[in-house]
Amino acid sequence: MEKINNSSFETKDIEKKSLPSWVFSWESFLLATTVLVFFINCLASPYFLDPWSLSDATFNFSEKAIIALPLALVIIVRDIDISVASIIALSSTAMGFTAEVTDSLFLICSAGMIVGTLCGALNGLLITRLNIPAIVVTIGTMSLFRGITYILLGDQALKNYPESFSFFGQGYVAPFIGFEFASFLVIAVLFYILLQKTNFGRRTYAIGNNPTAAYYSGINVAKHKLIIFIMVGFFCSIAAIMLTSRLGSTRPTIALGWELNIITMVVLGGVSILGGSGTIVGVVIAVFLMGLVNSGLGLINVPGIVMSIIIGAMLICVIALPGVFQRLRNKVGN
Structure with missing residues (x-):
């Protein structure tokens, strides 16, 4: 009897081991949830599956999603970087004033990209050179960049953009597929290739797992972090170009409150707030999930404030879930 029982246990172990690891991954759970939300949206509104409705929904999250990719590395x-929305505002302001004096798309876009990159560099330098915690630095620069925007613009809106500028935020590269x-x-x-297939990505994970060990293994931790913050600033400027183009104007309130949405995309995607783990695939799936949630709620006329409550609840749940699961495992183990 003992032999029979032992062999049956071994068979069960082999069956468990034969299951691919991705079946139990966070990305698989997110994907299943995304599919579920998709079908719920189909049942909730007859207009959801309309191709133009789906296409329009992508415009509501693409700019935020572009910033979520480098923020995942941070x-x-x-x-952490919570100044991203303020960088968008200052970059858009630079583009708005440039558009007042020239119709050159190259100069307008370059002005935004230069300002955004410099903002990211300032964050990175303050964090890596002065050893100030990122949360403190980016809270300060969030107010600084937004304050400069309000001082420069006041109550006015800059709208003197050339007609061709609208393509970046409103154009299509194929039927139902927007440029954004x-x-x-x-x-x-x-970013998937950068993080998963290059030495840069391996150094990123090494720093996240143990910055001290990474430093003593020969990685220039300060330089690496500086590059990542510069990347965030640059892609904030790319998002600023698209958002300004889509809205057709620069206002001091542009992208106000976007920080929560972008951070939620990253953390929901499985990037640990404690560092050292996470994938671009997870972030991309989380982007689609949040896009579907917002689109579905919009189609049934749910107020924007309710959407904010739901997004905040999602962020809290995702951060709390690992700790809850760990406590359950410990109880079961005891």
């Missing part, structure tokens, strides 16, 4: 290395959404997909592939 969180993986145990830092296509750009997000391309950038997501590039």
